[in-house]
Amino acid sequence: MSMKMMTTGFALAGVLALAACSDAPAAENEDAGAQEQGAEAGAASPEEGAEGEQPELPEADTSDIPEVVAEVNEEEISGEDFTVLYESQFQQMAMQSQMTGEEPDQDQLKDQTLESMIGNELLLQDAQEEGYEASQEEIDALIADAAETAGMGSSEEFIEAYEEQGMDGEQLTQDAENQVLINQVLAQLEVPEPSEEELREVYDEAVAAQEEAGGAEGAEGEDAAEMPSFEEAREDLESQAVDQARNEAALDHVEDLRSDAEIQTHL
Template sequence: MKKLLMLMITLGLAVIMAACNGDSEDNNNEEGSGEGDQSEQAAQQQQEMPEPDLENIPDVVAEVNGEEISAEEFKTTYEGQFQQMAMQYQMSGQELNQDELKQQIAEGMVSSELLIQEAGNRNLEASNEEVDEKLNELAQQSGIESKDEFISALEEQGMDEEEVTSQVQTQVKVDKLVAEESGDTEPTEEELQEAYDQFKSQQEQMNQGGEDGEQAEVPSFDEVKPDLKAQVEQQKTAEATQTIIDQLREDADVTINL
């Protein structure tokens, strides 16, 4: 039932949130209302948290090379992301366009299914050790101390341990697929320096736009280098993943029924 949920969380959510946040920031910049109006609007919207609109969802939301993405799978994924997205939009004073969000989530689920299928076509495997390592990684990302606690948390949401393990096996296989295609993602010193220059410029602009008084000191390159390294590696992996998806989509038979 929920085979795509974890993949959506790990592969698609960041992309969807970035796109939606960008839209809301643009809209926010266009509005010229005063601070009092914005505060009043935000207060009103906090009292009017929207509900997910899941009426008229077709029984088959999408077909990917003959594999169906059911309404049940879509609704589970949509509900899993809707509340966070709605809260972010409320904080920005904007209204969430659920039709756009549905399309974005459907596209993300199609992309995930394409990756799952390609990993299967290549007969990629996931060992028990690799599954345990991924479980621990996901637990840490969720702020949970151990994989056992992570599994227990998912069981409270209605997923049994066998289902969790199956999803993580799939995630490991997809990770291997992306690693095969992306090659070496180790950042060069030039890339790290470029990332630091951007970070430093952003920090300096924030200091200039802040209130009068003591300005925050910008950390040195060596201090933030580990974080920059992780950021650049993540960017390279995301770009490689999107390249794979684009290539698979060219030859795929995809229908979205929303």
């Protein structure tokens, strides 16, 4: 299984992404605050020089990546595929580090990346064992969605750009098929409907976070966007709660699959 799909918008089932989503509300607030602080401090930062130049991004260290990073039920995960995903994840973290000033922890990110790949492999194997099938229509739709997410006008344009990066268009189609199968597994997981109490709790936390951010900003906080009422925010709150529950169910399912799997890692 090639994990190049993780860099093309197909990583809907990535365990790394799911784990991050489980903490999304707090993380988004922290990231937003860090970005604002970085923007405010950026112009005056002595490290950027008189011209306001951004410091150089750190480079991903892939010198220690073996040819095979893991075996999942005797299915190999190659170091080449790992490197593609790891470099993509590292680039995102390196860009964030420019705003936060915190150097990416490469060892931790490598562990998280490998766990993501193992989780996806387990989900794909589960789909195959359950006999799920991906139709050409579903595959085409997923590629079209990825093209739209990437800001391209058509699937053909998206595939051409993929191939221009030295990658195989046929592999892209295979990756899309794999992701359709994984999505079918996730769609079968039972996700409870959020209760009124849970929605109220999420809303109250959001209100408290906004008030705290406004108080920290002082006078500038008066320009902050006004918090919508509970009823106005209800639809978004329900969507957020369902996504949270779906993420948790997916993580639990991966853990169940992992408990019965034979996994060897080599990082």
